[in-house]
Amino acid sequence: MTEAPRAVVEMRDISVVFPGVKALDGVDFTLRAGEVHTLMGENGAGKSTLIKALTGVYAISGGTIVVEGRERVFRSTADAQAAGISTVYQEVNLCTNLSVGENVMLGHEVRRLGRIDWRATHREAARHLAALRVDIDTHSALGSHSIALQQLVAISRAMVTDARVLVLDEPTSSLDRGEVEQLFAVVRDLRDRGVAILFVTHFLDQVYEISDRLTVLRNGRLIGEHLAADLPRGELISQMIGRELDELEAISRAAERTVDRTAAPVLRATGVGRKGVLEPVDVEVYDGEVVGIAGLLGSGRTELVRLLYGADRPDTGETEVRGAPARITNPRHAIDRRIAFSSEDRRAEGVIGDLTVAENMVLGVQAQRGALRKIGKAEQDAIVAEYMTALGIRPADPHALLRNLSGGNQQKVLLARWLATAPQLLILDEPTRGIDVGAKADIQRKVAELSAQGLAVVFISSELEEVVRISQRIAVMRDRRKISELDAIGIHVDDLVDVIAQESPLHTAETTPSHQKPETTPSHKKPENAA
Known part of the structure; x- marks a missing residue:
């Protein structure tokens, strides 16, 4: 029997508690060197919370995090980065008005006599990009390049610190098939160099194309860890949604x-x-x-x-x-x-994150009636209660700010808004x-x-x-x-x-x-x- 690769990160019995919500409940999670490990689960399952606990965004309420055999307490993202954990998010967190080289080396510029040596900095940027098989003019503006290339620049920036763990949170959501293949080629290279890669995506085909191992969460709990080759797609879906x-x-x-x-x-x-x-x-x-x-x-x-x-x-x-x-x-x-219309651009033309779930739900009815005919509290409560139950919105808190809900639950609130208009x-x-x-x-x-x-x-x-x-x-x-x-x-x-x-x-x-x-x-x- 082949021995499992060496564990780089071990998260044991991890719990994260917010007021009134237990987002993670005693979850175990292991990242191994030279593997792509995909975290699976429906929105609200705890994927984002687990990632944020690993990367220092959230403090854990219970459990331990061990990196390279040493127990760690992450109080900030800087603590996680110092431990060799880097993250590339779905929405590329770069400065598009700066050059490619400036973005790659941001915070790690080459300095001589207290000043930035830009020529040496761009040489270093080119070296890091070349390690990912990216040949690009480091002096060109980042914003002039495709989202796919910006993703690769973000990965290169993450690897400047010789990260041992790379977290890729929905990196393919805005890429076409050719761009996905380019990204996956880079991911495989990093894996073969021994980097432990935590991958998150909603595309099942991509899960089986790139993953060595899968961990499934549901409702903040661990459902199981599997080798990707051993878990049929239908069984994966059943584990994720808790129904056949x-x-x-x-x-x-x-x-x-x-x-x-x-x-x-x-x-x-x-x-x-x-x-x-x-x-x-x-x-x-x-x-x-x-x-x-x-x-x-x-x-x-x-x-x-x-x-x-x-x-x-x-x-x-x-x-x-x-x-x-x-x-x-x-x-x-x-x-x-x-006639009701739910736009594809949920953030810009749909939900209003700074309003509550209830306020978002009744917007459509209020628009029908006009500004002078305010919806009474009793009617608002009845509308909200009906659709929170009918659509299974979680958490079932009408006073929660919408921005704090998962994407799937935000979409359900948007659907409820229009259904309430009959x-x-x-x-x-x-x-x-x-x-x-x-x-x-x-x-x-x-x-x-x-x-x-x-x-x-x-x-x-x-x-x-x-x-x-x-x-x-x-x-x-x-x-x-x-x-x-x-x-x-x-x-x-x-x-x-x-x-x-x-x-x-x-x-x-x-x-x-x-x-x-x-x-x-x-x-x-x-x-x-x-x-």
Whole structure:
């Protein structure tokens, strides 16, 4: 039996307690030299808290941290860095107005006679970058480079101190496939040099591509540690969410139902477009129907729904709501017609972190009524209690500041805001981006329930499995135009990928009304086990 690699970090019986919340409860965690160890769990499971305990952001309430055989007490991030632990965060924490070399060597510049020797500093920066196989002009402005290269610069900066532990917190969230491969090549090089790497991501394919070992947390507790090769994907998902894949299969089965399209659609958009932004598009959404919008980044998905909602003003086309002409050129027009829109940019256009959970939830209802008709406390309490329970928002504290909730729970609060307005059409743009598989399942299940109850939904996700799982019809976008419309019942993700990649649609031309389209036999079944 092969002996396990040497432990660099041992966290034993770690507890972290905040007022009224036990974020970590007796967790054990070990990082080994020359391994990529991925920390898994749904939002709120304790991943971020464990990382912050290791990197000195949070003081532990109980337990011990041992680094290279020596017990440590981290009172700050500087303490953790001094112990050889460096972190690269999801949002690159660099100075884009400075040069690449200045960023790499920030705080570690070469000095001679009390002054910075910039020539020597840039030589050192180039040497550290070369160690990661990065060939770049160190005098160039960091902001002129891609996010992927900025990530590599951040890693190079972290390794200037010869870190023995590298924490990568969601480093691939903004990268395309080629950039991910470039990053992973660097990660593997560091691993082969003996660095212990703690990796966090929500992308399951990447987990199995890069990980040597997995640790699963749930509700602040350790569920298990496994070699990645020994843990099947389905078992991993079950451990993370605490429930079997039957729930995801049930969501898929719930979507496989007939939608009544004999009455006027809730929304019919004909030739809606905007010059230079989106070619004219036709869209119909009926009561109880989920219409998925599928396509690659830049295909026009978001541009389409923003025009439907009036967040951007269309310059062509006509819109009807339940058969009556409707002028929707700004969000106020949409709200007046009970159309709700959840933006893909949750931080900038959705949640307000400095307000409480309750205040965020009732914003939509207040917007409907206007500033002069304030919502009474009893009504506000009833709205908040209903949706905190219905959506399983954690912690169940309406007075908590929203910024202190996990991403998945923030997304649930945003969904609650719009459901409280009793919409007849709900437009969701990337509602599960950047959240864990458990929260994704919760949101998918709620969308399926709402559509079964008669709500019309437009759903965008870059994860095609989600679009296929919960939709009855799918509009396929490419190059900022609609290229096809598919009956989603019974199709497989591979079918959808084929349509996106090729001109020929699977079913029929988009000009044929969806309820008159002939049936076809798909080559695959609808996926039942993707998260």
